[in-house]
Amino acid sequence: MLKIDDLHVSYGAVRAIKGISLEVxxxxxxxxxxxxxxxxxxxxxxxxxLVPAQSGSIILDGKDLRKTxxxxxxxxxLAHVPEGRHVFARMTVEENLLMGAYIVRDKARVRRQLEMVYGHFPRLAERTRQLAGTLSGGEQQMLAMGRALMTAPxxxxxxxxxxxxxxxxxxxxxxxxxxxxxxxxxxxxxxxxxxxxxxxxxxxxxxxxxxxxxxxxxxxxxxxxxxxxxxxxx
Amino acid sequence: MGEFLQTLFVGLRLGSVYALIALGYTMVYGIVRLINFAHGDFIMVGGYTLIFTVPLMTAAGMPAWLAVVIAIAVCALVGVLVELIAYRPVRRKGTNMTALITAVAMSLFLENLAQAIPAIGPNPIIAGQFFASGGFRVAGVTLDYITTYTIVVSAVVMLLLYVFTQKTKMGRAMRCVSEDKSAAILMGISVNKTVLSTFAIGSGLSAIAALMYVAQYPKVYTTMGSLLGLKAFVAAVAGGIGIVPGAMLGGVVIGLVESFTTSYINSSLTDTFVFLILIIVLLIKPAGILGKNVGEKV
Missing domain, CATH: 3.40.50.300 (P-loop containing nucleotide triphosphate hydrolases)
Structure with a gap:
């Protein structure tokens, strides 16, 4: 599904990735x-x-992600749950989940995904109106994962x-x-x-x-x- | 009592105009962390657009104030162009400081460009009447139409803006980009498009401010946005820069300070008091009245 070939990444003069290849x-x-x-x-x-590569290829189902x-x-x-959760702290739990479905136009589908995520993470269902910044670390992780699941990736x-x-x-x-x-x-x-x-x-x-x-x-x-x-x- | 009420209404009128302008500063700052020093000059752009389009409106038998629709479009376009031509390329290559200098440069550029246009020139132009004169009597004072319209229209516009940022998809996208750019990208939000819409809306608001301001003070000149913009910027900072309700509150506070200083202390001290209030607010609450000193969470 995902195939990375000879990937090189640098931050300025610092070479962070020196030619890795992997496959999922x-x-x-x-x-x-x-x-x-x-x-x-x-x-x-x-x-x-989020970070540009110097060289190499990242292919997802035949599509070159470096050209996307x-x-x-x-x-x-492909959904990404970043390190440190990166939930939108000043938005509510439900708003965060809705942002996860930003690219989904079909409202009925968004509702279904929302129900699905609340089913997976009942603790989020109890806190729909709470600001994400006030959640505990574990709840924020669940929210970040739930948000990533909103597009059914x-x-x-x-x-x-x-x-x-x-x-x-x-x-x-x-x-x-x-x-x-x-x-x-x-x-x-x-x-x-x-x-x-x-x-x-x-x-x-x-x-x-x-x-x-x-x-x-x-x-x-x-x-x-x-x-x-x-x-x-x- | 009569004088007090009159002063209060004048303060609210001034404050509404400051608030509309302050919103432009605060929205842009919230999303790209840039103080758009050219924002004050968008009022001037709006002012001249009104000067040139109001006669067309009246000639077409339509109310003069309807020219504001054209002014909004022109200001939004200028805002978008400034972002596309000047700010975006500089942001990509430079630092926050280079972007700031570019904003100062854009401000001077717009003012001088306006002067170079033959129809505008260096001398002020006096605007015609936008609204019917007169007013109505409330609690023993005469409330003129301009004051009433300014307060009501600003309140409605700000309410709409609030609903927009809270309830619409694009409004939510703006809040996301302002809070966490990379997370916003991961949601599929285009940062560039969102930034452009923010510039368009913020600049469009300055056209409404221009209508209200010029209706009261009909002199339009190329540097009219400097002090006005500076005071609105003070309002945005006092209220908490980057926070939409903060800009509204800051604007009203600055407007009231100005009008009460004029009525009860000394009209030549108004600007002194405006900045004094800013300093006091920042000493007590460095992040502004509604600002929170949020530590960066890792």
Missing amino acids: NDGELVSLIGANGAGKTTTLHTISG APERIIELG RMLLLDEPSMGLSPLLVKEIFSMIKGLHADGITILLVEQNAKMALAISDRAYVLETGRISMSGSAQDLLHDDKVRRAYLGA
């Missing part, structure tokens, strides 16, 4: 793990067009969904991601919590200072000595 197949849950500053978020930002205007990428069925980019959450909430968020995967949504997951990410993923890539150092099935990586020492604290 239909229905797969793939994680991208690695230390802080390895380039995980930059990779997702480049896919979504950033605001049109969501129309191709075929593929999700999830950036550090567990960041700053209590262990209990992390578990809850991960079981939701598993649920979305089970529903058939293709997912590219970026996580610092490598252990939990690998536990729910089909495959994974390890990113090290802008390069992919290892890749393989999540199970293999979970039991790999090098990965265990570097990322799993074992």
Whole structure:
């Protein structure tokens, strides 16, 4: 579904991504793990067009995302839940969700998606009129994910969904991601919590200072000595 | 009592005009973090458009004030062109400071361009009457039509604007872009289009302000927007720059300060008091009356 080939990204003189290639197949849950500053978020930002690439290609279902205007990428069925949630703090929960469906013209479809999201995240349904900025971290993460689901995307980019959450909430968020995967949504997951990410993923890539150092099935990586020492604290 | 009421109404009239102009500053600031110093000059553009189109309206047998529709279109177009030609390219390449300097330059450019147009020239032009003269008596004071229209029209326009930003898709898109540009892009919102609509609406509002202002003070000249724009900017900052209700409140406050200073203290001190109020407000609430000092959330 998504195929990245020899991607290079720089911020000025700093080369953040030095030629990575990766692939996410239909229905797969793939994680991208690695230390802080390895380039995980930059990779997702480049896919979504928020950061321009220097060279390489990013192909989504045959379409070159580098030649697509950033605001049109969501129309191709790719939604991005950014690191740090980025909910619209001064808008209500429901307004945030409606913004998620900004590109959807059919009002009945928006209503249906809204019901679906409230079904997935009952806690949001209890807080429709609350300002998003006053939600807890976990609720904001749910809102950011719910907002991304409003277009019924075929593929999700999830950036550090567990960041700053209590262990209990992390578990809850991960079981939701598993649920979305089970529903058939293709997912590219970026996580610092490598252990939990690998536990729910089909495959994974390890990113090290802008390069992919290892890749393989999540199970293999979970039991790999090098990965265990570097990322799993074992 | 009579003098008090009269002063109050004058203050509200002035304040309504300031509020309409302040909205333009605040909307543009909210969305691109730029103080559009050329915004005051859009009032001048609106003023001259009225000068030239009012005779056409009356000749066609239509009420003079209807020329404001053309003025809104012209101001909106000028606002959009300024953004497209000057601000957008500079924003892409430069810093906030270069954009600010460009805004000052656009202001001077518009004023000098106007002077260079033969039909305008360096001398003020006196506008004809836009509204019927006279008024009606309320609680022992005469409330003239211009004052009434100015207050009512501004209130209606601001109410419409508020509903627009809260309830319509484009209004919501504007709030999103102003809050978080990259998240807005991820929603499929075109930042460029949203910024252009903001310039169009903000500049269009200055045409309505021009109608109300020139109806009261019929002298139109190329630098008429400087002080007017500066005071409206003060209103926007006092109310909390970037916040739509803040601009409305700030405008009314500045208008009232001005009219009460004129009536009860000394008319030559009005501008001093306007800026004094700004300093006091900013000392007590640095983010403005309705502004919140929100720490950046990561």
